[in-house]
Amino acid sequence: MTSQSHNLPTRLSLLELAQSEKNHPAWEELLDYYRPFISRILVHLGVAKSDVDDVCQLTLVRLWKDLANYQHQPKRARFRSWLSHLIRSTAVDWHRQQRRNQKMVDTDSPVINDILMAESELEQRIEVEWRDHIIGLALERLRTIFSGNAVDVFVRSVEGESAASISEDLNMSEESVYVLKHRVKKRLVHEAYELRRELELPDDV
Amino acid sequence: MTSNLPRDEALKRIKPILNDLFEQADPAQAAGQKIESDDDICPLYCxxxxxxxxxxxxxxxxxxxxxxxxxxxxxxxxxxxxxxxxxxxxNSDQFDAFLREAHLTARLDHPNIIDxxxxxxxxxxxxxxxxQLKQGRSLRAVINLLRSGEGETAYSLRDRLEIFSRVCDAIAYAHSRQVLHLDIKPENVFVGEFGEVKVCDWGMGVVMSQTEGQSPSTVLLDPDLYGSLLESAKGTPIYMAPEQKEKRRHKTPQMDIYALGCLLHELLTFELPVRVRSGNSKIGLALAATIAKATAHDPADRYQTVEDLRQDIARFLAGYSVSVEQAGLRREAALFYRRHREACAITLGLLTVLSLCVFFFVMQLRESRADALDAMAAAVAARGHSQEAQLRAENAQERTKRALISAEEAQSRAEEAQTRAEQAQSRAEESLAKYLAEKAESERRRDRQVSEAVLHAELLTDIAFLRDETLPLAFQHTNQHLDSILSFNPPPQSHAWTQKYWLHFLTQDFESALQLVRDGKIIQPDLVRLARKYQPHVGPNGRLDTDHFIQLVRDLSRNEPWRAPLAEKMLVYDNLTPRPADDQTRLVREWIEINNPECENLQLDFNAETETVRLRSTGVTQLLRTIASTNYQPSRICLLQTLRPRVLDLRGTNIHDLSQLRSLELIELDLRGTPITDLSPLKGNRMLRRLYVSPDQFTESDMEALPKSIEVIVGDE
The missing domain is CATH 3.30.200 (Phosphorylase Kinase; domain 1)
Structure with a gap:
């Protein structure tokens, strides 16, 4: 497929663009992608809801600052390991801060490590969350690309419903069901690929 | 519908394959490369x-x-x-010549020019x-096919002319865009499978200079610059206009028109237009003339525009004469007939039928007009007579001014007469109209008309207003009216003859009456018998002597009672020329006796000088005709009428109804000793001056009601 690489010029990912200079418009876009994901993780880590937005912002600032360091490490960790570490340390900082503020009134607070999950567990958790986040975003994109029932057809066929039943229920030919199912899946993978390419730093293999 | 499936729910439902999907989407994997291919999503674009x-x-x-x-x-x-x-x-030096054609073709956007x-x-x-690449063949191939005798059905004359028209369309359009083709020939015309026509190969074409003297388009180069190069391209000099061979000449639309003329020639004759001959018998005068004009040697003699040429072909196709043909009236008519075959046949048929109808109608009209003229002449005569009658009525009116005292009454009577005469005139006019309308009708209808007129005449004589002055006029009118009817000579049994006879009888002209009988007319036998009986006694003055007249009146009233009205009329008519007073008195006495059968010892005195009548008899109760009397009061005439009394003495009679005197014009009236009790008939009487009554005969109020002009004298006898 040399012709394809010829047609599609190599692009910088969104992450790389955001990193390239301060206040690059790509940064805002990147935040929009990351913010919901990081917020969810922070809630899991026990950050109070009222503070989640602030902590999230703090995490993203750190992420941006550390990104260059991370990239240039000769033997760097996996991207998501690095990301989970970043989020966790920010959450710990927040807990410590909370503790200092509450010491005078309440001495019964549990140990932070008890509250926070073990790092390996958290990494797994993030892995799953990130996966769902990416596929979810891809699904949303599909809705703008395919019309009507395409996503339904895909979902129902994944659940094991027969093409005949779907075609009858949605008033379309059985052949269309097969084609849609196939195309939606293919496109879903494609969109997920695009998102990952934009939002992740490739791990060295 | 679940088309708006929430994201989380969708994620949950496809959970089993989430990992797989995520792995496949890993950018680090080689599989990612494959994902970027959109073949399945947009295969055409890919x-x-x-x-x-x-x-x-x-x-x-x-x-x-x-x-x-x-x-x-x-x-x-x-x-x-x-x-x-x-x-x-x-080589590249010569490419521009090639690109010229492309530019020219691109400039032309027309359904009949190759795209x-x-x-x-x-x-x-x-x-x-x-x-464009089209399925089909060049016009050259079509002509070759036709020349070999095939394809006549596929390409009829009409089809070929249609193809030619399309070529004309294309060239006319190109000329409008200032482009000349200059190489029109069958090889350069393409005919598609479905009849579409495309003119191609514009390699020789030029753009006409906008103004004289300027060299042709500077953008699109003059082909002459490529002289020798293009020389080989010139395929068919036969199609080339004579002046086109001179290189220096300006290119003109007439060159294309010449080539079109050659093309038309070859399309029609399948022969190369080596020398175009006009009047080729194979193709007909009209088209030969068109070809001749298009291929005239002098460009000025050719069609001025391609549109003119195309219109001539269109006219030929539509069945009209072409502009150059100089078609005569007969040719135009033949073409017209060819165009409107059915309509012409129908129209001619209808015209024939119509003219036959008109002829028949005119004959009928002439006949009925003659009839009507006859009728009109007769009617006009009748009208003239009627006017004469009117004139006489006016004369009579003047004559009636005898006395001051009777002037008003006479005047009113004259007016009445005039009215009647006018009525008679209008009736005559009516019948004139009827005659005009009905003269053309059958004999049966004429009879009916006659009988109507007879009834009308009878009515005239029957109307008992026939007082002294108006009677002769009315009588004369009736006679004339009747004569006008009889001039049509109705059948012998017609009532008109009876009426005529009746009138003769009435005037005691028995000779004329019997002449009708001798002429074979059908007359009532009783009147014939009486006419025969009395005819010998008619005196030299044209009427019966008084004795025989009295006898005739008696015969009419007693033997044939229903003839009493006739007797009455005879008396009135006879009185037009009064008999001596004694004879007159005898007639009246007889008349009274006939109508009062009970009467005995009738005393009737008449003093002609004082115009006084004295009646004495107890048996006389009626002073109106009682035999065959009618109920039509105003028409009744007093029995004393013919004496014209001014003074009437009825003392001691049994007359009981004053209204029976209405027709008399009295100045003095003596009612003493009569059973009369009702004075109302005298109301409105302006003639009477003196009235004698018995005491207590009438009430005061009755007498008060009388006109003031009447002097009432009460007293015994």
Whole structure:
């Protein structure tokens, strides 16, 4: 497929663009992608809801600052390991801060490590969350690309419903069901690929 | 519907494959490369983006003086097109000549001109352009087919002329865009499978200079610059106008028109137009004239525009004469008939029927007009008589002014008479109208008309207003009226004859009456008998002596009671020329006795000088005709009428009804000793001056009601 690489010029990912200079418009876009994901993780880590937005912002600032360091490490960790570490340390900082503020009134607070999950567990958790986040975003994109029932057809066929039943229920030919199912899946993978390419730093293999 | 499936729910439902999907989407995986292929999502776009060589599989289909034409597959548009390339021996110096054609063709957008698609350079940098590729054949092939005797059914004369019209359309359009073709010939006209016509090969074409003297288009180069190069391209000099061979001449639309004329010639005769002959019997005068005009040697003699030529062909196709034909009336008529065959036949048929009808109608009209004229003449005569009658009525009116005292009454009577005469006149006019209308009708209807007129005449004589002055007028009128009817000579049994006889009888002209009988007219036998009986006694003055007259009146009233009205009328008529007073008195006495059968010792005295009548008899109760009397009061005449009394003495009679005196014009009246009790009939009487009554005969109020002009004298006898 040399012709394809010829047609599609190599692009910088969104992450790389955001990193390239301060206040690059790509940064805002990147935040929009990351913010919901990081917020969810922070809630899991026990950050109070009222503070989640602030902590999230703090995490993203750190992420941006550390990104260059991370990239240039000769033997760097996996991207998501690095990301989970970043989020966790920010959450710990927040807990410590909370503790200092509450010491005078309440001495019964549990140990932070008890509250926070073990790092390996958290990494797994993030892995799953990130996966769902990416596929979810891809699904949303599909809705703008395919019309009507395409996503339904895909979902129902994944659940094991027969093409005949779907075609009858949605008033379309059985052949269309097969084609849609196939195309939606293919496109879903494609969109997920695009998102990952934009939002992740490739791990060295 | 679950088309708005929430994201989380969708995620949950496809959970089993989430990992798999996520792994497949890993950018680090080699599989990612494959994902980027959109083949399945937009195969057409992917296919077109991969095409490197757009025009494939060239296949030479033609070669001209300047270019080669290939059939190629256009991979992008996925169809076959025609691709023109300059001849291989051409080098870049000569490419412009080739591109001129492309530019000219691109300039023309018309359904009958070949469409250009694309124009570009190939890998070697040589120019090419692509055009529509159509299934079909050149017009040259069509003509060859026709010449060999085939294809006559596929290409009839009409079809060929239609094709020619389309070529004209294309050239006319090109001329409107200032483009001349200059190489029109059957090889350059393409005829498609479905009759579509395309003019192609504009390689020789030029753009006309906008103004005289300026060299042709500076953008599109003059082909003469490529002189020797294009020389070889000139295929058919036969189609070339004489002046076109002179290179220096300005190119004009007439050159194309000359070529079109040649094309038309070959289309019609299948022969090369070596020398165009006019009047070719094979193709008909009209088309031969068209060809001759298009191919005239002098450009000024040719059609001025292609549109003119095309219109002549259109006229020929529509069945009209062409403009150059100088068609005579007969040819125009024949063409008209050919165009409107059915309508003409129907119209001619209808015209024939119509003219026959008109002829028949005129004959009928002439006949009935003659009849009507006859009737009118008769009626006009009748009207004249009637006017005369009116005149006499006026005279009579003047005569009646006898006394001051009777002047008013006489006047009113004269007016009455005039009215009646006018009525008679209007009736005569009515009958005139009727005659005019009905004269043309059958004999049966004429009879009915006659009987109507007879009834009318009878009514006239029957009307008992026939007082002294008006009677002769009315009588005369009736006679004339009747005569006008009889002039049509109705059948003998017609009532009109009876009426005529009756009138003769009435005037005691028995001789004339009996003449009708001798002429075979059918008359009532009783009147015939009486006429025979009394005819010998008619005196030299034209009437019966008094004795026989009395006898006749008696015969009429007693033997044939229903003839009493006739007797009455005879008395009145006879009195027009009064008999001596004694005879008159005898007649009246007899008349009274006839009508009062009970009467005895009738005393009737008449003093002609004092105009006084004295009646003495107890048996007389009626002073009106009692035999065959009618109930029509105003028409009744007093028995004393013919004496015209001014003074009437009824003392001691049994007359009981004053109204019976209404027809008399009395000045004095003596009612003493009569049973009369009702004075009301005297109301409105302006003649009476003196009235004698018995005491207590009438009440005071009755007498008060009388007109003031009446002097009432009460006293015994």
């Amino acid at each position: 296919a077109i983006s991969r095409i490197e060589n757009r025009y494939q599989n060239p296949e030479l289909i033609g070669r001209g003086g300047m270019k080669e034409v290939y059939r190629v597959y256009d991979a992008r548009a996925t169809r076959h097109v025609a691709m023109a390339k300059p001849l291989p021996e051409f 250009m698609f694309d124009m570009d350079l190939d890998e070697q940098g040589r120019p090419f352009f692509t055009m």
